[in-house]
Amino acid sequence: MKSYFSELFRGAWSLILGLKVTIKAMFSPIVTCQYPREKLEITPNYRGHIDLVKFADTGTHKCISCGSCMRECPSDCIVVEGEKREGVKGKVCVVFNLDFTKCSLCGACVEVCPTKTLDYSNDYELAGYERANFHFDLLKRVEERE
Structure with missing residues (x-):
């Protein structure tokens, strides 16, 4: 019985830590460029063809x-x-x-x-x-x- 509650507590703690990371990322500023709709500014050092x-x-x-x-x-x-x-x-x-x-x-x-x-x-x-x-x-x- 003791091992059951210990495993239950470890699983809940793992879930809380994972949700903490997810919630932190959800409220951080967006760094992703939505490519087809947004274009990135090209650096002058870019070497295309x-x-x-x-x-x-x-x-x-x-x-x-x-x-x-x-x-x-x-x-x-x-x-x-x-x-x-x-x-x-x-x-x-x-x-x-x-x-x-x-x-x-x-x-x-x-x-x-x-x-x-x-x-x-x-x-x-x-x-x-x-x-x-x-x-x-x-x-x-x-x-x-x-």
């Missing part, structure tokens, strides 16, 4: 199609092609593709760019069911950007 920078003075990128980013990339995920157009000094970039499935986010392409036209994107909601969703045409993205 690379993106072409749209400069305000020209309204477009300043890529000269030198190919240094393509040569420097250890993952071989960047394709840059340019062509010489009549009346334009230097090459004009016509193809700038990124295969983000291969990218290791090392940042070598951003560091080696002579015109500083490459930077990291702030996109953090990348999800998809196919690999084709992660093949980016960066020229098309810079044209679509406001």
Whole structure:
């Protein structure tokens, strides 16, 4: 009989301690972000995939199609092609593709760019069911950007 009440008391004490933790958490401030409805503020140090920078003075990128980013990339995920157009000094970039499935986010392409036209994107909601969703045409993205 004594062991019955002792076990009953231990069980009730355990229940009280558990409820104490639950009630304390219930009245503490909320730290969870309700993701689809709320968006987190992204830190400036966030390194997403690379993106072409749209400069305000020209309204477009300043890529000269030198190919240094393509040569420097250890993952071989960047394709840059340019062509010489009549009346334009230097090459004009016509193809700038990124295969983000291969990218290791090392940042070598951003560091080696002579015109500083490459930077990291702030996109953090990348999800998809196919690999084709992660093949980016960066020229098309810079044209679509406001």
